[in-house]
Amino acid sequence: MAETRANRPAPYDSGSRPGPVAETPAGPGADVPRGPVAGTDLHLELSGGGSLRNRLMNALREAVRSGRLAPGTRLPPYRGLAHDLGIARNTVAAAYAELVEEGWLTARRGSGTQVAPRAAVRPARAHGPRRRTTRRVLHDLMPTSPDAAAFPRTAWLASARRAVVAAPNDAFGVGDPRGRPELREALAEYLARARGVRAEPDRIVVCSGFAHGLRLLGGLLKGPVAVESYGLAFHRGILEETGRSTVPLPVDPHGARVGDLPGTGAEAVLLTPAHQFPTGGPLHPERRAAVVDWARASGGLVVEDDYDGEFRYDRQPVGAVQGLDPDRVVYIGSAGKSLSPALRTGWMVLPGWLVDDVVAAKGAREMWAGVVDQLTLADFVAHGSYDRHLRHMRRRYRGRRDLLVRTLAARAPHIGVSGIAAGLHAVLELPEGTEEAALRAARRQGLALEGLGAYRHPDSAMPPRDGLVIGYGTPPEHAFAAALEALCLALPAPP
Known part of the structure; x- marks a missing residue:
């Protein structure tokens, strides 16, 4: 060969000076970087036999071939990758240079070394019957x-900044499964004012949404749960996963026929009293009183799903059933419809006798609702941005x-x-x-x-x-x- 491999120009390596590329084994006195090196992380396993350079080249080829390194991915500088792998910088430089010549990589001054653009490999067509084409949703x-484009980004960001700056240091430690006190205090004030809920912060437990709250409750109940004959199958499935069977209550223009509850053998009833989902309409006042009477007489529990109670157009506000008897009604709300389901933040307003059991079912540490989102929502509510x-x-x-x-x-x-x-x-x-x-x-x-x-x-x-x-x-x-x-x-x- 007219040109030896050691004399080939190395690809440009941002953050390191091009040097000789002859392979140097790692060991005492080798050109191995010492100390922490800034750069892009890249996981490679230099398995198999052969020289370090060949093993590195094979690992890079396989990462590109498999799609783990996509076209245009920027590779770490020589010095950074050499430090991570515990080999000489010149070994990495030599491997890069050869892969550039083979077309696997590209190198340009100012851009470092990148995976070369390559034609996407089409997956082999599977044998067997053709899959039915799914129609595109327009x-x-x-x-x-809700409308995702309407999320109040500016106001939310302002609340996030205020909340993080004002947060005590313990907010960034192990989370309390009850939820941050700032959010529970803000919710207690808001829910009392806007939804007629009777609650103190100590009776509020933060969860990741209605489904999470329902799952926690389902694990604590023992008998069947009555549900509206029209409702979310997803919620019925959650109850059944926790071992609870569901009994349907007929629904008419006045909501669920709660007068049928005594004959169901149910220990609890799940209702959407502010706006029945999906048929619409609030639970009639007489039925609201009747379901609370049933709970008192039977020792049962009413689970109130207030999923979109904030949005009303042609009627006066309908307060929460929980306000009629806080000791027999569990009120569950969330930010899913009012702000965004991406927040994964909800709240349970519990009877005092149920709080410890729900907290124990949730676990010793907060694993569901992010603390920063809780602090932000607390500020968002307290500063009137939510209203x-x-x-x-x-x-x-x-x-x-x-x-x-x-x-x-x-x-x-x-x-x-x-x-x-x-x-x-x-x-x-x-x-x-x-x-x-x-x-x-x-x-x-x-x-x-x-x-x-x-x-x-x-x-x-x-x-x-x-x-x-x-x-x-x-x-x-x-x-x-x-x-x-x-x-x-x-x-x-x-x-």
Whole structure:
């Protein structure tokens, strides 16, 4: 060869000076960096036989070939990788240089050494039946999330800064499973003022959301749990995973028929009294009093899911059932609908006799809700930012609801709309036997939504209702009109 490997130009190495690239074994007197070295971390195992340089080259080739190092990934400088692997810098430089020549890597001054751009390897087509193509979702009308674009980033960031600066040092130690006292104090004031909840901070336990709270309670109960005949299968599944069977309570325009509770043998009942999910409407005042009377007489427990009680449009605020008897009602709320499900922050307002059991079930250390988010939410509530955000979003969601109602009145007047006085969803009442066809038509239009049938308890004795559950919180503002246009095209024609 006219040019020896030792004389080849080495790739540029940011942070280290190019030097001779002849291989040098690691050992006493070898050019091995000492002390901590700044740079990019890269895990490599130099297994197999051969020289250190060849083993390093094989490890790098395999990392690139397998996709673990993607095209454009910047590799550590010679000195940093040599220090991490315990080998000579010149050995790394030589390996880099050869892999540059082979086309595995590229080296440019100022950019360091990177994985070369390579054509993506297409995975081999699996033998067997072809998978059905999944239709692309163009419009999300699922009633599961608020408008992500409306998250109050500026106000949240201001609260985060204030909260972190003001936090005591113990806030950054092992977390208290009850939750940060700052958040529990802020929630006690807010829930009393805005939702009619009667609670002291010592009776509030922070959790990661309603599902987490329900799982904690399910593990403490012993008998069956009564649930609304229309509700989330996910919640029924959580109870069943904890060993609790569920008994359906019929639902009508006044909410769950809680008068049926004595005959169910249930130890607890799960309700959405502020806005029944998914059929809509609050629990009638007489039934609110009746369910508390049942709990007192039977020693039972009412679990109140206040999932979107803050959003109301055409009615006076409906207070929490918990306010009627704090010793028989567990109130569970979260920031999932009011702010964002990404926060994973919720709260349980518990009867005093249940607090220690729930804390013990949660565990000795906080493993669920991040402390910084708790501190931030506490500041967000205490400074009035939460109230301002809710008022803003109430106006915004009401505008969407009104547009939904107007559009249906103009384009599909034969379709009834219910459950629209509060919350983030509406129910479109369909002619009998048309729900499945409407769902298929919706999928063809690129709509993500569900029918009432998806929420019906499998043991319910009530005749099934045909309808579509339409969430109007998720679509971004600019896309909502197009989503409604697609929805109208999916609805059944008038009889």
